[in-house]
Amino acid sequence: AQSVTQPDIHITVSEGASLELRCNYSYGATPYLFWYVQSPGQGLQLLLKYFSGDTLVQGIKGFEAEFKRSQSSFNLRKPSVHWSDAAEYFCAVGNALGGAQKLVFGQGTRLTINP
């Protein structure tokens, strides 16, 4: 079955520092991969997506992610974080079994920013 693992439950970085959030997936075919961000009490906002092509994808808010098939990874990066980036980040894989094209999410990584 398709699954997503986010190894880090909570990460703390200083404002202005670089960031990398890890995501590993399990999927038999070429995956559709996503990163979403969720602020407290809010819904999910799509940061970026990978369907095919260039393995380095750019998203909103200065985020990027790199698809590495050999490592089954889709890590999220940002060169310099801002205090407003504090939130919960979810990696997801698209699952077409049953036709629903539903998303399977990891358990999330909570990002805290130190001033």
Add this chain to the structure above:
Amino acid sequence: DTGVSQNPRHKITKRGQNVTFRCDPISEHNRLYWYRQTLGQGPEFLTYFQNEAQLEKSRLLSDRFSAERPKGSFSTLEIQRTEQGDSAMYLCASSWRGTAYEQYFGPGTRLTVT
């Protein structure tokens, strides 16, 4: 484009009561999804509509849960005889058939069962 909206945003109910949530998707989106998110977890798929047809239901969706999407526009999710374990954030998402995986989420309805 006003995005996906959900009402109510918060609902507190007593165990055993029935509750109903509403989701209004982005107007041109023909696919609508319900997910449930418990504290400290990622969202989990509950059910999916294409237009007015409910095409898939998760095993998480017990007989106490029912969802509808009359006329292929808004959707409702009803929980009958609520239990404390139903306490969660209920998220609605919508997408267009051509980019079905690119789902746009609403702000969610937080349900607390006391």
